[in-house]
Amino acid sequence: MIIVFSDKKSPRLNYILSRIFNDILGVEVYFTFDEEEFLASTLPSINYSAKNMQKGVWIVPHTLLYSSGISRQKTEPISSWKNMPVFFLQEQGDIPFDMFAASFYLITRYEEYHSTALDNHGRYEYTDSIIYRMGCIQEPIVDQWAYALKDELLKLYPECTFTPRKFRFIPTIDIDHPYLYRNKGFIMNLLCLMKDLTGRKFTVFRERLLTILHLKEDIYFNFESLLQLYRTEEVKGLFFVHRGPYGKFDRRYLYPSRRYRKMLRRISQEHAVYIHPSYIAAFNNLQFCKEKMELERVLNHKVEGSRQHYLRFRFPETFRQLLAADIKDDYSVLYSNQYGFRAGTSIPFPFYDMEIDQETKLTIHPSSIMDVTLLRDFKMSPKEAFNKIVEIAEKVKAVNGDFITLFHNSSLADTAEWEGWERMYSEMIRKINITK
Structure with missing residues (x-):
């Protein structure tokens, strides 16, 4: 003491x-x-x-x-x-x-x-x-x-004893778009196919057509491989699910999917599944609660964690909104275009409402690195991203913190933009998990 x-x-x-x-x-x-x-x-x-x-x-x-x-x-x-x-x-x-x-x-x-x-x-x-x-x-x-x-x-005081916490690795996945091609409706699919042809994107046309006809799996619907990876490496991940309406910054499919709902229930049997509120729900309490209840109906259990879509939040309004919605854990505190430590720490902390000078029951879990930041803002190759992720993980390990990564199921798909990232992600999981 x-x-x-x-x-x-x-x-x-x-x-x-x-x-x-x-x-x-x-x-x-x-x-x-x-x-x-x-x-x-x-x-x-x-x-x-x-x-x-x-x-x-x-x-x-x-x-x-x-x-x-x-x-x-x-x-x-x-x-x-x-x-x-x-x-x-x-x-x-x-x-x-x-x-x-x-x-x-x-x-x-x-x-x-x-x-x-x-x-x-x-x-x-x-x-x-x-x-x-x-x-x-x-x-x-x-x-x-x-x-x-x-x-x-x-x-x-050399006799003073400390019992520091243990380093934890927590990989998280944001599911903004469970589908790239499916569940968009006949008219939208037709328009997209025509655009592929007029743009001479024949490979994309073929991929889209086979996926729409259910002759090939949608490349964004890669949850089975993620679950298998986590089982093999014995890690527990977190999944944040978008349940908001169709919109410019929100989901890109029109119709609900029974298969997707079934997959979410499967995921929740092995890993925590939390809400990923829509762009318009960021500062709209009624919309947030509606989306949270929709996800709870799908999962058949209470949802107690959240991460803001586009990392849109404000102090203290957003966190008061989470508290009002019975959210206990938030994972939004990182920057969208800069990796690192927004709050200067890698260790979870209770949200402190400065306006009323009061500690609350909402725990903030600071994340430190996001896939989109590495590729689009820093133009990193998969190898460069791997090295940077491991470097940050070592800094967190040195202080026995929580190393929380943010990836999207869409960035782990076999697309031209994200070529090589799925392999890198698997290697990253193995590397960090071995050194825990």
């Missing part, structure tokens, strides 16, 4: 110390606001105050954790500590920055509240993030700070 002295009470301080010590480092923390009790204690100690007590690790507080509400924070200048970039610098103390305030700022996504610098889909831009400006967006920097603090404590 570690004793932490603070001369002020704060729900924000309670929250972030629980994340750092309980969740990341695996050690109990005891708070005291009594200076005499702190000085008399024989426990490993951290002094989180402006007063130098000549005891334990001294961290001088920034004002953030003792504030309420949301206001613009000055994060510059940026400096370095133990070869890691840091902000919220302090002139005094054993550590040259307020690690607790900086970690809180990143994990709660403080900078995203009321942000107006959004892209065309209403998403926060990664280039506006402090960890991007610090050059550490590809590092689980909060976790790394925590482990560096652990080293400082062990220098003073």
Whole structure:
């Protein structure tokens, strides 16, 4: 157990110390606001105050954790500590920055509240993030700070024991489009076939026609091979299912499929199946609940997890919407066009609603890498993507975090755009699973 002295009470301080010590480092923390009790204690100690007590690790507080509400924070200048970039610098103390305030700022996504610098889909831009400006967006920097603090404590208290969590690998699949060719209706199929012919796309024409006539499996309907891969490698995955209406940014088939519903029930017997709300449901609570109930009817059980389509979300509205819909776990926190750690951590954390200064029961699971990002934004080949995925996985493993990948069933299909990615995915699963 570690004793932490603070001369002020704060729900924000309670929250972030629980994340750092309980969740990341695996050690109990005891708070005291009594200076005499702190000085008399024989426990490993951290002094989180402006007063130098000549005891334990001294961290001088920034004002953030003792504030309420949301206001613009000055994060510059940026400096370095133990070869890691840091902000919220302090002139005094054993550590040259307020690690607790900086970690809180990143994990709660403080900078995203009321942000107006959004892209065309209403998403926060990664280039506006402090960890991007610090050059550490590809590092689980909060976790790394925590482990560096652990080293400082062990220098003073070598008897201090930690029980860190174990590294977990969680492959996830977003099912935006279960079909490439089927279930589009006679008129749409006819128009697509004519377009293939006039465009002299004879290979696509043949593929489409054979699939429509049920003489060949639809290449997006590759769930059996995914299930077999997961069984062979003994991994548990997550599947996020789109149940919204047809639309520009939503599903591309018109008619429901009894076979697809049956497959979803099969998948749910071995892996968790969660909701992937439609584009229009991102900020529409009624539509979200409708889609969630539709998926629950298909699966015949309650759905408690979610990932936003197009990764469209806002703090705090989206997460309040999830809580209202009885969602317990969200996997949306990553950037669509940049791999890395949006919240600076690889370890799940409870959503903290900054506007009401309250920890909630919704757990956010930060993902770190997505197939579309690697191919379309960074133009990576399958081999380059494999190397980058393994590199990020090793960083997560070093801090005993959760390495969560986001792939789509459509990117694991045999198409010209995604040629070689299915093979790469299988090799990636084996590689990371072996090194767990």
